[in-house]
Amino acid sequence: MAVDADSSFFQWVVYILQHYWPLFLRGAEVTLIISLTGTIIGFAIGILIGVIRTIPMDQNTHPLKRILFKIINFLLLCYIEVFRGTPMIVQAMVIFYGVAMIWGIHLSTFAAGIFIVSINTGAYMAEIVRGGIISIDKGQFEAAHAIGMTHSQTMSNIVLPQAIRNILPALSNEFVINIKDTSVLNVIGVTELFFQSKSAAGNNYRYFEVFLITCLVYLIMTFTVTRILRYWEKRLDGPSVYTIHGSQTVPEAEIKIVGRE
Amino acid sequence: METIIEIRHLQKFFGKNEVLKDINFSVSRGEVVCIIGASGSGKSTLLRCLNLLELPTSGEILYHGQNILEQNISNAVYRAKMGMVFQQFNLFNNLSVLENCTVGQIKVLKRSAEESRKTAMEYLELVGMAQFINARPHQISGGQKQRVAIARALSMEPEALLFDEPTSALDPEMVGEVLKVMKNLARSGLTMLVVTHEMAFARDVAHRVVFMDGGVIVEDDTPDVIFDHPNNERTRVFLKRILDD
Ligand SMILES: Nc1ncnc2c1ncn2[C@@H]1O[C@H](COP(=O)(O)OP(=O)(O)O)[C@@H](O)[C@H]1O
Numbered sequence: 001m002a003v004d005a006d007s008s009f010f011q012w013v014v015y016i017l018q019h020y021w022p023l024f025l026r027g028a029e030v031t032l033i034i035s036l037t038g039t040i041i042g043f044a045i046g047i048l049i050g051v052i053r054t055i056p057m058d059q060n061t062h063p064l065k066r067i068l069f070k071i072i073n074f075l076l077l078c079y080i081e082v083f084r085g086t087p088m089i090v091q092a093m094v095i096f097y098g099v100a101m102i103w104g105i106h107l108s109t110f111a112a113g114i115f116i117v118s119i120n121t122g123a124y125m126a127e128i129v130r131g132g133i134i135s136i137d138k139g140q141f142e143a144a145h146a147i148g149m150t151h152s153q154t155m156s157n158i159v160l161p162q163a164i165r166n167i168l169p170a171l172s173n174e175f176v177i178n179i180k181d182t183s184v185l186n187v188i189g190v191t192e193l194f195f196q197s198k199s200a201a202g203n204n205y206r207y208f209e210v211f212l213i214t215c216l217v218y219l220i221m222t223f224t225v226t227r228i229l230r231y232w233e234k235r236l237d238g239p240s241v242y243t244i245h246g247s248q249t250v251p252e253a254e255i256k257i258v259g260r261e
Numbered sequence: 262m263e264t265i266i267e268i269r270h271l272q273k274f275f276g277k278n279e280v281l282k283d284i285n286f287s288v289s290r291g292e293v294v295c296i297i298g299a300s301g302s303g304k305s306t307l308l309r310c311l312n313l314l315e316l317p318t319s320g321e322i323l324y325h326g327q328n329i330l331e332q333n334i335s336n337a338v339y340r341a342k343m344g345m346v347f348q349q350f351n352l353f354n355n356l357s358v359l360e361n362c363t364v365g366q367i368k369v370l371k372r373s374a375e376e377s378r379k380t381a382m383e384y385l386e387l388v389g390m391a392q393f394i395n396a397r398p399h400q401i402s403g404g405q406k407q408r409v410a411i412a413r414a415l416s417m418e419p420e421a422l423l424f425d426e427p428t429s430a431l432d433p434e435m436v437g438e439v440l441k442v443m444k445n446l447a448r449s450g451l452t453m454l455v456v457t458h459e460m461a462f463a464r465d466v467a468h469r470v471v472f473m474d475g476g477v478i479v480e481d482d483t484p485d486v487i488f489d490h491p492n493n494e495r496t497r498v499f500l501k502r503i504l505d506d
């Protein structure tokens with residue numbers, strides 16, 4: 001189908017879809033990969049920092065250890081404040097060009113994109129994870145300590161699994177935000193969806209039609225991801241039904257009990 | 262009889278508030294000691310010091326003659342020997358009933374999964390909760406939770422079991438099932454230290470009753486003496502108030 005300046009809006013949309021769908025697809029792919037990888041790495045950073053920042057210190061802790069802890073804590077706080085207090089688009093510029101200038105390392109735009117999204121997400125997740133850990137009932141820590149678990153055993157077996165379950169919605173949210181916010185990476189030339197849309201639009205001077213399609217692609221991605229993650233969260237809660245093993249008369253009997261709550 | 266724990270001149274401050282003042286007492290193997298006293302008298306703090314959930318400000322806690330407040334015995338090892346049952350149950354919410362009873366054995370005692378399961382089943386059987394191994398804590402009643410908490414503590418095969426008002430958070434109809442389990446444990450020769458307001462239980466199963474008031478042990482004697490002819494006026498007043506309502 002040929003189009004010109006007199007073609008209708010609809011004709012242009014069809015034309016663009018026909019000619020540029022591989023571009024949209026590649027852009028969407030890059031967007032998804034960067035935001036997914038960035039969210040996962042950011043989550044890992046967040047857990048690490050959240051766990052470090054909640055290490056208990058008391059009067060019995062060695063003074064040197066306490067000072068070291070204070071220093072690390074201060075540095076982590078700086079990281080969190082800086083990355084939460086500045087726009088990602090500016091962080092992208094500073095990091096991409098800074099790394100090249102200061103260390104002479106020329107990151108690929110793709111690697112730089114993942115790096116930026118990761119540490120940005122890490123700064124947000126660090127506080128979310130810390131909040132998740134703090135909000136776990138003190139009784140869970142005490143019961144674990146009472147049976148002789150160390151702090152790290154308590155964390156990995158009892159507290160973190162519960163904290164992580166509680167912050168999954170925030171993690172999903174962060175992922176969705178990242179899908180949208182990776183669009184700022186176009187300033188350093190990452191070929192994500194927004195970047196690809198810009199070139200498609202520039203080729204034809206059809207900004208409205210192209211970006212309407214772009215809009216739709218973003219919407220499909222965020223909507224799908226939200227649904228999938230919600231389904232996954234539900235599954236993680238396990239069955240609301242448990243099985244009673246054996247009964248007084250028939251040892252093999254299994255009785256299903258619908259849980260409370 | 263062999264002394265398991267001996268407390269000498271134990272003192273605990275919360276800020277400027279002296280909550281435990283020069284506490285001295287000991288527990289022998291197989292003894293059941295009930296601690297009674299008004300709310301705020303320091304009963305929980307004493308129990309929590311015994312399990313190192315609170316660090317005493319000064320004094321000694323001798324475990325088989327060894328002071329555990331000096332760092333030559335690891336806190337974790339010692340705690341594994343002192344089981345604790347909490348008023349609020351504190352079952353691990355992310356684990357099933359069975360896993361609640363095996364996780365400590367596997368992680369702390371380094372037992373195999375199979376052995377842990379066997380031990381856990383034995384104690385879950387004892388408290389009548391073996392049928393519920395797959396249930397999650399939020400799916401069972403308060404009385405059932407507390408029985409699982411007891412099985413969890415027993416699965417560690419501790420030298421002594423500390424109970425902090427184990428029935429105070431329960432609906433009245435569930436108190437009986439938990440007390441029955443505890444009575445059986447007491448009769449089986451388990452060393453128990455029980456903070457409780459259940460005076461009938463204390464009179465029935467305790468070898469000794471300790472009355473605390475204002476952070477001090479006012480009286481420490483047999484149930485007969487404490488309940489029938491206490492030596493101290495404060496004990497008399499407390500019991501009169503409790504038993505009258
Ligand atoms: N973590 C704490 N910080 C400050 N004060 C506390 C703390 N725990 C208990 N206390 C205080 O210590 C006193 C004794 O408390 P507790 O041992 O819980 O008494 P009981 O168990 O006999 O009711 C109370 O005055 C209480 O307010």
Ligand SMILES: [Mg+2]
Pocket residue numbers: 304305306426
């Ligand atoms: Mg108390």
